[in-house]
Amino acid sequence: MLEVRNLSVFYGQHHAVEDASVTVGADEIVVMLGANGAGKSTLIRSIAGLAPARPGCSIRMDGEEIAALPPHEIVEKGIALVPEDRGIFGDLTVDENLTLGAFPDRARGAEAANRERIYALFPVLKERRRQAVRTMSGGEQQMVAIGRAIMSAPSILLLDEPSLGLSPLLCRDLFRALAEIRTQGVGIFLVEQNSKQSLAIADRGYLLENGHVVGADSAANLLADEAVSRSYLGAGEA
């Protein structure tokens, strides 16, 4: 269980995120919707230790405070981030990327099992295991990125706009894979700019505006809400 309480992140004088509170349970999919620049990336990067939170904020993982830890220690607590630029090692092969994914101590024991899990989820990666990742397509790179994160045996998987730059077909496959990962007991928190598909697989959703959480509801209610559709799902566009 990931609990974020009153998180604020400042860039200089500008507050990118202010007083945001979010929880993600062990086997639910939670999506945060927000426009470009609403602070979604900052929020999710801050949870992973890439953007320093203001003192006094609380980020707890299974009750343990992790707000001031560096990224490599947060991974050990069971939180894995797939950043917007995917966070993969372009010059290395698929296999090497997955091996590096299992670098945390918590992941060593289950390395072989997790690798099989990923190859079962994304069979194309097994075929291309010796290929340098930078030579692969965007969709395949996103699979490597998710695979690399799963290799660290996370309890909570964070994804920053995973559907960015993918075709609708690839998006569908991606969200299907995320739903599958959830059934294996991994909680998923993703931020998305404008995606009905993400809400369709989610249990709950948050709305983020100018760094503030302005709404929270079940995914079904958010999908049904006209105002939400207009502002966040692109349905109102002419």
Place this chain on the structure above:
Amino acid sequence: MDILILGILLGGSYALMALGLQLQYGVARIMNLANGEVLVAGSFGAFWFWTGLKLSPFLSIVPAALLAFAANWLVYRYVLRPLVRRAKSHGQLEVDSILATFGMSFILVGVMIAVFGGEYFSYSYLARPFEIFGQPYGLNRIVAFGGSAVLCIVLALWLTRSRTGLALRGVAVNPTAAGLVGIDVLKASALAFALGGAVTATGGALLSAFLTFDASLGVIFTMKALIIIIFGGVSDIRGAIVASFILGIVESAVARLIDPGLTLAAAYILFIAVLLWRPQGLFGRKSA
């Protein structure tokens, strides 16, 4: 043929110092301008082993590597890490580290002059001819080449096969992602910097078997290592090794066919040609 073999023998010894700088620049992201001084310190170590202790200069590799590892680790930990923490961008770190290590190179030159004096040094060890294809070559060159080749292969295997080696390559490719997979990037950088220093000092000990050196020769080797890693690509071991051989062959060809005094000029011409036509390195790809 003669030129080719001499060049390959020389290039093999260059490869080690280039890999040392590559670890420091590619992984730890410190452009270490004191790299050549560490190499010369290794040469002095070998000289002292042979003339002072009457031990084979090749035996000096072990203490030289250990000592250089420890010294470089301390330098990274206490001098360079504050710069890494402070740097807001890669560019700023590059400028800061170049200035800091440039200063350090003067300190090292000064210390070596104070300890050993300013004259030229060389020693005679295994200075027997050894025939390859009917031509005699110094046995010391061949043993130095062999030692360097073995160490390069061990290092390359370690970087590709071991988990720690893979972690260092991960940091070289993408430091942010390295943190996200649980690698302590600062620790990995310190290890790479220390290891790079150890490899360079070893290279210096091997080179001294057939090279005359003095305390201020380091800067020339820094430049040669720089030429090799720019030529070969900043994070590509294969590229650095091939580039070392090319530099060795070019230098021995120029020395033999034109004038020995022009070897350094030839190296710079090669460097400028690379910067103009292939700035991404031999096997490198164009950066976006």
